[in-house]
Amino acid sequence: MSKEDPYVVLGVSREASADDLKKAYRKLAMQYHPDRNPGDHAAETRFKQVNEAYDILKDEQKRAAFDRFGHAAFEGGGPGAGGFSGFGGGGLGDIFEQMFGDMMGGGRGGGGRARSGGDIRAQVEISLTEAFTGTKAPVRVQTRIACEHCDGTGSETKDRAADLCPTCGGAGKVRAQQGFFLVERACPTCGGAGRKIRNPCTVCRGAGTVARERTLQVAIPAGVEDGTRIRLAGEGEAGGAGVSAGDLYVHVSVREHDIFQRDGANIFCRVPVRMAQAALGGEIEVPVIDGSRTKVKIPAGTQSGHQLRLRGKGFSVLRSAARGDMYIQVAVETPRALSKRQRELLEEFDTEAKDAPGSHTDSEGFFAKVRDFFDGR
Structure with a gap:
């Protein structure tokens, strides 16, 4: 880790707010990004320093540890050591997450813990007339709901005692460097909760959720088109204790109509x-x-x-x-099956129509062009 003061690296004061830190980080990250400075090793080094500095200051616990102990907080298992390698938890993932996270719905919650339970995708088929008027359609999904035995806490006892996860240190996520990139995933030990229940629930085994089948009535608005995706916030899988539920995404399929x-x-x-x-x-x-x-x-x-x-x-x-x-x-x-009388009438009509100019303008024009074509050859 760089020994340079992270406040100096980002060019902010020690009283800088979270928004001030984010703005400074975005500006410098874009300025020194390797894609904008190909072959410039000095820019690449500065880029890493900017990420390391922001990784410290954006986390309240790490920032407090640095303010108190300096860089010693992150050395040799010090009070702020996170056990992560590479960019110190920053890198390209942070650039995309901080710059586009809010727009894509992927922003992190405080402390980097899992923000919500899993999203669910389902499909519903409706008729064209139902798409015209709007309707309510039942959707049956396999999901996870809060455990009724422990009220979703994951603890068998009322004290709900829990310890910080020894693998992620309470972050809920672990990171591993793969070349220039940093891959982040939910902690396999705690499942992203950041803690381990001391006395797990005997029904959900500490997860706080159990598998169930649910049926929901989904409101389909009038005018919906085939392939439309409807999002139902909070109707996805339960996330367990301290974690909000995911979302349900319903894909609408509209049947073809006979008319x-x-x-x-x-x-x-x-x-x-x-x-x-x-x-x-x-x-x-x-x-x-x-x-x-x-x-x-x-x-x-x-x-x-x-x-x-x-x-x-x-x-x-x-x-x-x-x-x-x-x-x-x-x-x-x-007409296909003609009676004798119908045939006679049509033949009579056709005979008279031949002698009436303008009654078949399309055919007359076409065959005139055909004659001109052969005459030209």
């Missing part, structure tokens, strides 16, 4: 229309996602693939009273 296809806030509905109806025009009745019906006018001469827009008849928008639009996709049906 409607969703695209964001818009809905598409393919509606078959008789050939004569498409040619003559008319009115049809179509379903709406909210369970109602609406009438739609089919213009005369409507072609297959034509879309009709119904404003405000689409999907509900998440956390809003607004709705998208509904698009009717017309599919003109060609």
Whole structure:
């Protein structure tokens, strides 16, 4: 460990607050980071010193030990010795944790102990109409809850006596250096609690939690999309004595609908229309996602693939009273099994249509282009 005064290394006074320390650390860590100073050994050395200094001063116990004993507190099992190697508990992990921890939800609690129990992931499947209206869906999960026998304390006796974990010294985490990086994990002896129960509970064996199956009613908001993840804070695994519960993350899967296809806030509905109806025009009745019906006018001469827009008849928008639009996709049906009379009528119609210019503009234009193509060759 560097013998330089950590306050001097960070450029702060001995009365500096935790925020002042953090700001000074961030500034210097970014300034001397090896990625910004490739090949600069002096910058790399300073980078390590900055991490060592911040590792001492950010921890109240280590800071108090240094203020009283100086560097002697961390030598040869002194009162502040932590038993960690490498960057003295700092390093790249601290940079990412301090700069991005709050944004990613990974910030440490005081003293570096385990902040919460384990998170749980579950999946629920709902229909498209339930996604439109919103619903409550039961979710069954395998989890860990607070032990009822010891009220989650992990102790068989009421005194709840416990000693600091001999492996992590109460930190709840242990660190090991792997090359340039420092790997941190929960202490295997105490499971991250930082202490060992003297008289463990006979049911949970000192863990403070037991395995159980739970069923929760999860509120699915209207407008939710397939693949949405819903977070239920504190509904994850219990963390044991002195540790908050983890979170439950529910992944929502929306089943395909027989009639409607969703695209964001818009809905598409393919509606078959008789050939004569498409040619003559008319009115049809179509379903709406909210369970109602609406009438739609089919213009005369409507072609297959034509879309009709119904404003405000689409999907509900998440956390809003607004709705998208509904698009009717017309599919003109060609009759298959014809009676003798129907065939005669169609043949008569086709004969007359050939002599009526403009009645088949698409086909006329296409075959005109085909003739030009062959004439050009």
